[in-house]
Amino acid sequence: MQIEKTPLADCYIIKPQVHHDHRGYFFESFNALKFKELTGITTDFVQDNQSFSSYGVVRALHAQRAPYAQAKLVRVLQGEVLDIAVDARLDSPTFGQHFAIHLSAENQLQLFIPRGFLHGYITLSKTSVFFYKCDQFYHKQAECGVMYNDSDLGIDWKVPPADRILSEKDLVLPRFNEVYKKTL
Numbered sequence: 001m002q003i004e005k006t007p008l009a010d011c012y013i014i015k016p017q018v019h020h021d022h023r024g025y026f027f028e029s030f031n032a033l034k035f036k037e038l039t040g041i042t043t044d045f046v047q048d049n050q051s052f053s054s055y056g057v058v059r060a061l062h063a064q065r066a067p068y069a070q071a072k073l074v075r076v077l078q079g080e081v082l083d084i085a086v087d088a089r090l091d092s093p094t095f096g097q098h099f100a101i102h103l104s105a106e107n108q109l110q111l112f113i114p115r116g117f118l119h120g121y122i123t124l125s126k127t128s129v130f131f132y133k134c135d136q137f138y139h140k141q142a143e144c145g146v147m148y149n150d151s152d153l154g155i156d157w158k159v160p161p162a163d164r165i166l167s168e169k170d171l172v173l174p175r176f177n178e179v180y181k182k183t184l
């Protein structure tokens, strides 16, 4: 496992060590001890999620409010996505900034997104299977989110707007500054 810092504190890129042989490949998709050694972060994942999407589907930008905030370890099992993490920690020097990364079954990269972040992704391939570990259970009443294309966040979602597909819920999410009450 190799860890790479991002410009957002506590948000890390993880590159697993892939063992290839004549049969195919093997890699440890997560190892809590190695992760702690490399990041100093102790994780206790309690729920795994998986979602299937078609090209252009946007699932963004979501979080759960404290005390049910979730850290997530995300990766792609099939296809390719553009994954977005937005720092929504009011006391963070990178408050309001985002990090974007291409995750794919081919590059096998993962992104660790700490609690206090908004998260979302758009599918760039014909279809995608997205898998992620969470360190807090789903609490529907604690769900929150902001509009994915809020100009204040300046996220380039790559896919032409006409091709993007969103849930009814995501189409009516508020602006970042409405939720986080702090001007960027």
Ligand SMILES: Cc1cn([C@H]2C[C@H](O)[C@@H](COP(=O)(O)OP(=O)(O)O[C@H]3O[C@H](C)C(=O)[C@H](O)[C@H]3O)O2)c(=O)[nH]c1=O
Pocket: 049, 051, 059, 060, 062, 063, 119, 120, 121, 137, 138, 167
């Ligand atoms: C998140 C979640 C949802 N659900 C149920 C609720 C709905 O009946 C159905 C679809 O939920 P939703 O439309 O919120 O799914 P996404 O739009 O993919 O939401 C996710 O989008 C981005 C990528 C995230 O990082 C979050 O984990 C999550 O908000 O699954 C559950 O039963 N458990 C859960 O943990």
